[in-house]
Amino acid sequence: MGAANARTAHGGLLSIGQVLARLQDDFSDLTPSKLRFLEEQGLVTPERTRSGYRKFAQSHIERLRLILTLQRDHYLPLKVIAEVLEEVDAGRDPVIPGASSRSASSILAPRRVLSSDELQRLTGASAKFLGEIIAAGLLPASEVFPQDAVAQVTALLRLAERGITPRHLRSLRVAAERESELIAQAVATRGVKTGSPHSTEDSLELAGYLETVRSGVLRHRLTGGT
Numbered sequence: 001m002g003a004a005n006a007r008t009a010h011g012g013l014l015s016i017g018q019v020l021a022r023l024q025d026d027f028s029d030l031t032p033s034k035l036r037f038l039e040e041q042g043l044v045t046p047e048r049t050r051s052g053y054r055k056f057a058q059s060h061i062e063r064l065r066l067i068l069t070l071q072r073d074h075y076l077p078l079k080v081i082a083e084v085l086e087e088v089d090a091g092r093d094p095v096i097p098g099a100s101s102r103s104a105s106s107i108l109a110p111r112r113v114l115s116s117d118e119l120q121r122l123t124g125a126s127a128k129f130l131g132e133i134i135a136a137g138l139l140p141a142s143e144v145f146p147q148d149a150v151a152q153v154t155a156l157l158r159l160a161e162r163g164i165t166p167r168h169l170r171s172l173r174v175a176a177e178r179e180s181e182l183i184a185q186a187v188a189t190r191g192v193k194t195g196s197p198h199s200t201e202d203s204l205e206l207a208g209y210l211e212t213v214r215s216g217v218l219r220h221r222l223t224g225g226t
Contacts, residue, residue, distance in 0.1 A: 013055035015055065015056075026068075041078055042082070043063075043081065044067065066107050074096055074097070084097075114147065119149055119150065132166045136173065137170060156169075183203050184203070186206060187202045
């Protein structure tokens with residue numbers, strides 16, 4: 001590998017010192033030895049240069065932020081943290097043990113994003129399939145994707161295995177756009193400022209209610225009303 005290719009392969013990656021600089025304001029007890037310990041425990045796996053130096057991507061930074069928050073704020077042992085990470089890696093959003101009102105995504109968001117390569121690696125989707133998802137409007141045409149895209153792409157893969165492809169699901173995007181407009185109007189009528197945290201909270205709450213209703217209607221149709 002030439003110098004230019006080497007820069008490309010490791011471009012954007014951070015050294016241990018740079019990781020500490022990013023995280024120590026929030027986690028003052030973080031040290032190089034602690035980073036190495038977390039690696040030895042299999043909780044984070046940085047990349048390695050040919051010379052053996054550790055290099056961390058943004059995804060490693062956010063994984064460390066989750067680990068350290070679970071240790072400091074929730075007093076979880078490493079074994080339990082490893083179980084939470086397994087759930088996150090599988091595309092799920094596990095509730096933090098002992099904190100029923102808080103899930104892992106509340107720590108990862110809004111920082112945690114995935115590149116298209118990471119999304120493909122985590123789901124097993126091909127670049128072509130991911131392109132079909134985007135073309136159908138089921139994911140935004142973007143260079144990065146939210147963590148919950150893992151669960152969405154995984155579900156789309158399972159559907160495609162049974163003959164329901166992204167192309168068949170374009171109507172979902174249209175329905176989602178209509179529901180989004182309906183929710184926005186409902187929130188606005190309550191006098192909540194658009195774009196405010198309260199507005200987002202209200203919108204997501206209404207979206208949850210709509211999802212419950214939609215699931216109920218679908219189950220009713222599939223079971224013949226039983």
